Amino acid sequence: MNVIDMSFKRTSYEVEVKYSILYECALGIAMITYPKLKDKLDKPGYYWDHLRSHLPDSLESELQYCQEHNTWKILLQLLHTQDFHSLMSFISYISDLTDQQLKYFSLPFLEESQEYNRHLASQGDTDAFNRMILACKQHLFFPQMIHFLSEVDMSELRIHLIEVMSGWYNEVVKKDEDETIGMLKRDYHGKLKMLEKAAPEEVVQWATGEEYKPEANISKVLLIPHYVYRPWTIQAHLSETKVLYYPISETSLTDQDDVSSLALLYKALGDEKRLRIVKLLFEKDRSLKELTDILGIGKTTIHHHLAILRSAHVVKVKESTYSLLHHSLSLLEPQLMDYLRRG
Template identity: 55%
Template sequence: MNLLNTSYKPNSYGLEIKHSILFECTLGIAMITYPKLHEKLEKPKQSLDVLRNSVSEKLEAELQYCQEHNTWKMLLQLLHVQDFESIHSFVDNINGLDDQTFIYHVLPFLDESQQKNRMLASKGDKRAAEEMILASKGHQYFPQMIHFISEIEPALLKKHLVHLMTGWYNEILLEEKQETEEILKRDYETKINKRATISNQELVQLATGIEYKPESNIAKVILVPQISYRPWTIEANLEGTKIFYYPVSNESFSDHVDINQPPPDLVQLYKALGDEKRLTIMRYLSQRERTLKELTELLDIGKTTVHHHLTMLRTAHIVGVKGSVYSIKMESIRKHEQKLMEYLERSED
């Protein structure tokens, strides 16, 4: 069959960089209520356990509810409704939304084909909600989340979200608010300055470690610096928009830059490569893409162990996964080679 391709493939996308203590507040809630990841975060698990045990009984109840229903995701979506100057303006906005608009914003964005169902589900259409659940089948938590939203009274959900957000903000974030805002601002300003010298795609890769290429359904990318999930980048989608909540750089933690301090993503890369099995995985993936099952058979070790090694390689942004197929990210490896030379050749100037 002969094919004449007249489709349009974009070669770029718009880029927006924003920072807010409210994003950090919400991501802190997301992080503390996802214990499966606690062993893989920059902050020691013991410190996170102490942090969780330090909250009031009232906040702990809200955190547990969040952990059961992934309500942190709803807070993140609400934060993108508009730019909020303070937690008070954010809370006022939540309380001021009519029920339909509120439910629409907290329902997860799946893709353009489900937007009609999202609108109908926000009006109480159970069939539309079921179609969204079916469409998101296979996602880690979207089906349960959609079912939960379609059943709960909007007033009760609003109350929970407000108590959850204000509780974490006042009990955990407020004490270090100024320092946190300074770190986020420094990283934001660094990225803004970089934007004048490199392309949008290069800046996204610099911030996230991910080589994100233009997609036909994505017109804009938003970069949001965060501390809570370091060294992980959190990816999300909204209508026509890709969002990366990326880890702030090491340099952003202080006004003074220590030129002898290696970049954290460089350290992370060599830690990931400093293992015989992981190097072997890289060798196999350099030959062709492979599934977890294939790699498990080739390495002749447990599936759980292979998955752990792949997670470390993905965290270092040198291995990617699409569906169930893993592949090596050669462009990212070359970028790290360049970053190593830049670090070795740093001067006082």
């Protein structure tokens, strides 16, 4: 068959960056209620086990409820409805929502074609709930979450959302709030500077370590930095928007200036073995075994050098295959010249 393709193909997207201690709070609740990940985070599993075992019984009860029904997702969806400047403003907002509004915002966004069903379901239409469940039947937890929302008493859900969010904030987040906000803010400003001199796709790849190509139904990528879920990037969808909750960079962990960030990049490249790794990855993507075999160096040593290159955003890894982040190298000279020309 002969086909003439006249469809619209998006070639780019807008990038927006936001940060908030409230996103950090909701993501912390998500993390602590997903035990499979506890040994795959920057902080070791025993740290999280110890933390959870010392939480008040009332908060532990709310976390168990969250673990059963994935209500952390509802918290994130509510946080995207508007910009909140404090925990109290967020709690007041949840308190003032009607039951129908709360149910609508709690239901996950699936795609534009399901928004009509989402509205009907928020009004209690059982058939609309069933159609939404059918539309996302392959998703990891959306069908169970939608079924839960079809039956839950909204007063019970409202109280739970307020209690789990305020409980986690007061018991876990508050004591390090200033330090955490400092890290998030540094990363936020770093990404804004990057947007001034790099393409949107390069900034997204720089932040997440993964390439995200334009999609026809996505006009904006929303980048939200986090510390608690490092080194993972969490993906979500809103209407015409891809949300990427990404791990803050190594340079954002401390109060470093642009000179320190630039020095970290050049230091990563200032080693003969690491330069040889970069050259090999410039040729093609390679596994750890391939790099070990070619260079004749032990796996532990190679892994150490790869970790340094990854922290400097020179290399990324996906499914045990290492790739070179070419845009990082292309930005070396512009970043250096930008620093040298400053008054």
